Amino acid sequence: MNSPFRFTTCRAGSEAALKRDIASHFAGELVPAFMKPQFITWKVRRSDFVPPRTLSHFARVSGISLGLCKTIAELTDHARKLPSGPVRLHVFPRDTPEDGVHADTWQRIDPLETEITRELQQAGVQLETRLPYAHGDWILDVIVGETDGEPLFLGCHEHHAGMHTHPGGLPRITLPEDVPSRAWLKLEQALAWRGWDQMDLRGQTALDLGCAPGGATYALLQRGMNVLGVDTGDMDPRILELAKSKAVRFEHWRTAAGRLNLTALPRDIDLLLCDINLAPPEVLPQVRRIQDAVQARRLILTVKLNTPALEDRAHEFIEAIREWAPAPVFATQLAANRREICVCAG
Numbered sequence: 400m401n402s403p404f405r406f407t408t409c410r411a412g413s414e415a416a417l418k419r420d421i422a423s424h425f426a427g428e429l430v431p432a433f434m435k436p437q438f439i440t441w442k443v444r445r446s447d448f449v450p451p452r453t454l455s456h457f458a459r460v461s462g463i464s465l466g467l468c469k470t471i472a473e474l475t476d477h478a479r480k481l482p483s484g485p486v487r488l489h490v491f492p493r494d495t496p497e498d499g500v501h502a503d504t505w506q507r508i509d510p511l512e513t514e515i516t517r518e519l520q521q522a523g524v525q526l527e528t529r530l531p532y533a534h535g536d537w538i539l540d541v542i543v544g545e546t547d548g549e550p551l552f553l554g555c556h557e558h559h560a561g562m563h564t565h566p567g568g569l570p571r572i573t574l575p576e577d578v579p580s581r582a583w584l585k586l587e588q589a590l591a592w593r594g595w596d597q598m599d600l601r602g603q604t605a606l607d608l609g610c611a612p613g614g615a616t617y618a619l620l621q622r623g624m625n626v627l628g629v630d631t632g633d634m635d636p637r638i639l640e641l642a643k644s645k646a647v648r649f650e651h652w653r654t655a656a657g658r659l660n661l662t663a664l665p666r667d668i669d670l671l672l673c674d675i676n677l678a679p680p681e682v683l684p685q686v687r688r689i690q691d692a693v694q695a696r697r698l699i700l701t702v703k704l705n706t707p708a709l710e711d712r713a714h715e716f717i718e719a720i721r722e723w724a725p726a727p728v729f730a731t732q733l734a735a736n737r738r739e740i741c742v743c744a745g
């Protein structure tokens with residue numbers, strides 16, 4: 400597919416970090432063209448530009464821009480020009496609240512998706528819906544604005560390992576009112592991103608560094624995992640109640656991660672989590688030391704990037720994690736992340 404434009408979607412507030420990241424990696428090759436909240440298109444300056452699979456960790460979805468469409472007929476005309484063969488249709492909102500896309504937004508988008516599906520099929524576009532996603536599957540991205548009057552934005556991208564399979568990187572999960580913290584949603588979105596939400600985690604053990612007040616631990620206990628949590632802070636009382644009702648184990652070690660006695664740690668850790676609110680240069684060596692001792696099969700790390708200077712070092716931190724974490728290592732900024740990115744390994 401040849402187009403002189405690319406598109407990216409991101410979380411609200413990450414537009415500046417995304418722009419700086421792309422400017423520093425593709426200076427002279429990509430320049431911002433059009434911008435709306437959580438959405439930026441880029442003009443490709445050089446005809447020989449070969450984009451990497453993912454333009455930036457701050458872009459949840461990126462791909463080839465096919466332009467704005469005022470009608471579904473216009474969208475169908477564009478879609479006819481796609482490479483022959485089946486495509487997957489992703490219709491999703493541009494504006495995404497950090498606590499998850501609400502049901503009423505999907506209620507607005509789902510009938511539109513049905514209509515687009517019908518029109519595309521009538522136009523002879525083959526739509527793929529079978530699972531699982533395969534390397535190289537083409538995805539047609541339809542990004543829907545806040546109001547019905549806003550034109551639809553059309554793009555496409557090729558699917559590869561580590562990319563989101565939920566349209567827009569937006570699994571249909573919202574933050575429940577009765578969980579201890581927002582980390583519940585970050586954890587559930589991380590599992591959905593990697594497809595780990597489909598695994599049976601019952602009876603497995605997680606080591607949760609920076610576990611208080613307990614949103615992520617709560618999600619893991621709900622999934623039947625046993626959890627060893629490490630934090631100097633207090634846990635929400637609902638954690639012990641849930642562990643009891645689910646007949647799973649929860650243990651709280653009230654200490655700093657850097658002071659953990661490694662020899663006392665269990666050796667059967669399936670999942671290592673870290674959500675400690677310290678800058679990566681401080682916390683990553685601690686996580687490495689713990690991972691070297693426990694050799695967890697999978698990792699979910701929330702890497703805090705609370706300043707522009709830390710945001711600009713995201714690649715460096717991810718590369719550092721690759722040196723000691725189980726492969727493959729992928730990074731993305733989840734819809735529920737704030738000034739942080741999620742790195743999953745294993």
Ligand SMILES: C[S@@+](CC[C@H](N)C(=O)[O-])C[C@H]1O[C@@H](n2cnc3c(N)ncnc32)[C@H](O)[C@@H]1O
Pocket residue numbers: 579580581582583608609610611612613614615616629630631632654655656657674675676677
């Ligand atoms: C963003 S909160 C974690 C939220 C938690 N994951 C949840 O699910 O609710 C960050 C936590 O890191 C903890 N923390 C800060 N420094 C730490 C350290 N050196 N070792 C362990 N925990 C630490 C804080 O006490 C705080 O509870």
